[in-house]
Every structure is written in C-alpha cells, then in structure tokens.
Amino acid sequence: MQAIRLSRFGAPDVLQPVELPVPVPSAGEALIRVRAAGVNYFEVLMRQDRYAVTPDLPMVPGVEAAGVVEAFGPGAAGPAPGTRVAAPLFAMGRAGGYADYVTAEAAALVPLPDGLSFEAGAALMVxxxxxxxxxxxxxxxxxxxxxxxxxxxxxxxxxxxxxxxxxxxxxxxxxxxxxxxxxxxxxxxxxxxxxxxxxxxxxxxxxxxxxxxxxxxxxxxxxxxxxxxxxxxxxxxxxxxxxxxxxxxxxxxxxxxxxxxxxxFALLPLLTPGTLYADLGDLFVQAAAGALKVVIGGRFPLARAAEAHESLQSRRNVGKVVLVP
Known part of the structure; x- marks a missing residue:
C-alpha cells in the first residue's frame, strides 16, 4: 500500500510517499481502507517540530480517517465489513491515516450516514x-x-x-x-x-x-x-x-x-468514549441532512501530501483540507 512517511522534521517536502505492507489488525481492531484522511494545522507544526509534543520518527501522520471496513482482528466487534465509517484515530492515541489502509479500534468506529461523503466525515472529526x-x-x-x-x-x-x-x-x-x-x-x-x-x-x-x-x-x-x-x-x-x-x-x-x-481550550481531555460516539453521530446526521455545511477547501491525492501541508501552512485554504486516494 502507499503511505506518507515523516522521517525527519522540516519543510513540506519531508513528507515522502513510500510503499508499506498492508497492516494486519490485532485483537479488537478493524482494518479500514482509507477513502479520505484529514489534514490538520497541528500536523504542520508537528512536521516542523514546533508542536507541544515531539513524535517519534519515522511515522505515518494522520489522526482522522474515513473509509470502509475491510476485515477484523481476533475478537473484534464493530460495524460489519463493507460499512462506511469514520475512524477517530486521535481519540485512540494513534496516527497512520495518511495511507491506503489503517487499523483502528473496532469498537470506536462511527458509521457514516448515507449521503455523507468520506471527505465530510473526515472533516467533522477534529x-x-x-x-x-x-x-x-x-x-x-x-x-x-x-x-x-x-x-x-x-x-x-x-x-x-x-x-x-x-x-x-x-x-x-x-x-x-x-x-x-x-x-x-x-x-x-x-x-x-x-x-x-x-x-x-x-x-x-x-x-x-x-x-x-x-x-x-x-x-x-x-x-x-x-x-x-x-x-x-x-x-x-x-x-x-x-x-x-x-x-x-x-x-x-x-x-x-x-x-x-x-x-x-484543549480537545482531547474533553473526550470520553460515550460522548465521542454520540457527538460524532450527531454532527454526521446534521451534515447529511444539510443542516450543517461542511466546507472542503482542498482535495489532494495522497502522494501530494506535501502540497496539502503547504496549502495549510500558507493559510490559502478555506474549510478542511483532505487527502484522497
């Protein structure tokens, strides 16, 4: 599979496309085929080593993924294979969304309503x-x-x-x-x-x-x-x-x-598993019904993640920037 690897800190071009094995879901996990991954400004800061937390390198960035459930690991229970879901990786303490596939806690996946795009699902998480x-x-x-x-x-x-x-x-x-x-x-x-x-x-x-x-x-x-x-x-x-x-x-x-x-204000300390699921579900329903407009200001192919970061860093974009296959 294709993924974006961050091996050193620096300008957007340090985000390099690489080929990696498709991850195998462990116990309690699901394998998600990623159809849209969110790009966040804090990831721009993290890439520059200017964020509050310095990540261990190398890593595959990306804390929001929306896609389709492909398979489960042992003992996992969650939305059935083929279900369109949002994977709030940030709430699981994970990254890896800048890739064709990602594993996530199966119980934390949130189904996407019919009519809500993968891009909107990614945009409504963080x-x-x-x-x-x-x-x-x-x-x-x-x-x-x-x-x-x-x-x-x-x-x-x-x-x-x-x-x-x-x-x-x-x-x-x-x-x-x-x-x-x-x-x-x-x-x-x-x-x-x-x-x-x-x-x-x-x-x-x-x-x-x-x-x-x-x-x-x-x-x-x-x-x-x-x-x-x-x-x-x-x-x-x-x-x-x-x-x-x-x-x-x-x-x-x-x-x-x-x-x-x-x-x-810091988001992560405010999240609990129960409210996270309910709140995302409510946001998804509002957006699917047209009551909440989700502005997608930039869609970039996964291999052009560096350009997506440049767009955010320069503040040229409006709304949400996403990576797509």
Missing amino acids: QGLTALHLLRRSPPQGKSILVNAAAGGVGSLLVQLARSAGARQVIAAGGSPEKLDLARFLGADAAVDYRSTGWVDQVLAATAGAGVDIAYDLVGGPQTAACLGALAPAGELVCAAMGRFELGKREIEALLGRNQSLKG
Missing part, C-alpha cells in the same frame, strides 16, 4: 468536535461573539453551530475577501479582514461600541491581543490556538481591570 466543545465550554446563546479564522476548518463550523445555539450576533474575522464572503454565506452577521489595521475598530463598530461577549481565537500569535481589544467588559477570550498566543503584562493587567476572563 474540527467538528472542536467547534462543538468550544460552544459547550463557552455557550454563545444570547451573546455577541467573534470567530477568528472563521473560514477555516473549525471556524466555518463554529459560525454555523453558534448560530444554531442561539448566538445573538456572529462576527467573523478572516484573511481575504473570499473568506469573508464564505463566513457571511455560513451565517455571520458581519465580517472583517484581520489583515487590515483597523479591524478591531470594525468589530467594535459592529457591536455599537460595546465589544463582543465572547471571542473565540483560533489563530493565536499577535491576533490574541487584538481579539482582546475587541472584547466587551466582563467578556471572555477563548484561546484555541494550541498555546501559540502572545499576551504580555500590559494585556493581562488590562484584562483583569476590565473583569474579563481568559479561557484555554
């Missing part, structure tokens, strides 16, 4: 669960919110789910006119270009000077302090940019003086 848990941790009902990187994989879902959850006002921030148009299409009331010097003032103007009640920062870096400037007194800044934020003493003092709060 990004869908992140958006869902962000809203559970900081409910938007009746509030004005800011979604930074609103046209990305998480942001495009967060805009829609926040609207469904009763947000009073959804303001989207993005990095191009096309991204802002997409955010408006998905339900944002207003959209601002965070590359412009006055974008925080535009957010304040959209809230009649009050600021937003919740700012979901999905970018980090200097954008975190900018989001803080758009926040109302007693507002909440939620940082979901994997710790890559920049707040100095002055910003922290201002936050405290305005009765504002800073909340961190």
Whole structure:
C-alpha cells in the first residue's frame, strides 16, 4: 500500500510517499481502507517540530480517517465489513491515516450516514468536535461573539453551530475577501479582514461600541491581543490556538481591570468514549441532512501530501483540507 512517511522534521517536502505492507489488525481492531484522511494545522507544526509534543520518527501522520471496513482482528466487534465509517484515530492515541489502509479500534468506529461523503466525515472529526466543545465550554446563546479564522476548518463550523445555539450576533474575522464572503454565506452577521489595521475598530463598530461577549481565537500569535481589544467588559477570550498566543503584562493587567476572563481550550481531555460516539453521530446526521455545511477547501491525492501541508501552512485554504486516494 502507499503511505506518507515523516522521517525527519522540516519543510513540506519531508513528507515522502513510500510503499508499506498492508497492516494486519490485532485483537479488537478493524482494518479500514482509507477513502479520505484529514489534514490538520497541528500536523504542520508537528512536521516542523514546533508542536507541544515531539513524535517519534519515522511515522505515518494522520489522526482522522474515513473509509470502509475491510476485515477484523481476533475478537473484534464493530460495524460489519463493507460499512462506511469514520475512524477517530486521535481519540485512540494513534496516527497512520495518511495511507491506503489503517487499523483502528473496532469498537470506536462511527458509521457514516448515507449521503455523507468520506471527505465530510473526515472533516467533522477534529474540527467538528472542536467547534462543538468550544460552544459547550463557552455557550454563545444570547451573546455577541467573534470567530477568528472563521473560514477555516473549525471556524466555518463554529459560525454555523453558534448560530444554531442561539448566538445573538456572529462576527467573523478572516484573511481575504473570499473568506469573508464564505463566513457571511455560513451565517455571520458581519465580517472583517484581520489583515487590515483597523479591524478591531470594525468589530467594535459592529457591536455599537460595546465589544463582543465572547471571542473565540483560533489563530493565536499577535491576533490574541487584538481579539482582546475587541472584547466587551466582563467578556471572555477563548484561546484555541494550541498555546501559540502572545499576551504580555500590559494585556493581562488590562484584562483583569476590565473583569474579563481568559479561557484555554484543549480537545482531547474533553473526550470520553460515550460522548465521542454520540457527538460524532450527531454532527454526521446534521451534515447529511444539510443542516450543517461542511466546507472542503482542498482535495489532494495522497502522494501530494506535501502540497496539502503547504496549502495549510500558507493559510490559502478555506474549510478542511483532505487527502484522497
């Protein structure tokens, strides 16, 4: 089978196609023929050895796989062979999705509804669960919110789910006119270009000077302090940019003086086997019914994984980037 191997850290071209044996499922495992694998920004950081955890090399990256059950290992129980499924490898502490085949815990597979594509199934795992848990941790009902990187994989879902959850006002921030148009299409009331010097003032103007009640920062870096400037007194800044934020003493003092709060976010500690299955099932049903639009911004053949990483790294993409056979 074809797989993408990461043998050393560096630029996108360190992701090399290789031929590997098809894995044999062990006890309790299923063999999945991968039809779509999700590509995540944290994998870009991991490839550069800039992520919080340094992986052991060599490895086959990829923590989200959607495909078809091919076979079972001894004693495994799960969806029957031939069933279309999502394999949330990240919840199993596994990788290996950048390949034609992958093994996964059979009991953790989630069937894909009829009408839901493999690409959408891959897109709704890390990004869908992140958006869902962000809203559970900081409910938007009746509030004005800011979604930074609103046209990305998480942001495009967060805009829609926040609207469904009763947000009073959804303001989207993005990095191009096309991204802002997409955010408006998905339900944002207003959209601002965070590359412009006055974008925080535009957010304040959209809230009649009050600021937003919740700012979901999905970018980090200097954008975190900018989001803080758009926040109302007693507002909440939620940082979901994997710790890559920049707040100095002055910003922290201002936050405290305005009765504002800073909340961190990490997905994995929030997941349990029972809720994971139910939450993914719910997201899949919503998407299959058309109630939740899944934006696939880039489809790359498996052998071109390096190009997929380059697309994410340059922030050219909208929505989710996936690898396909």
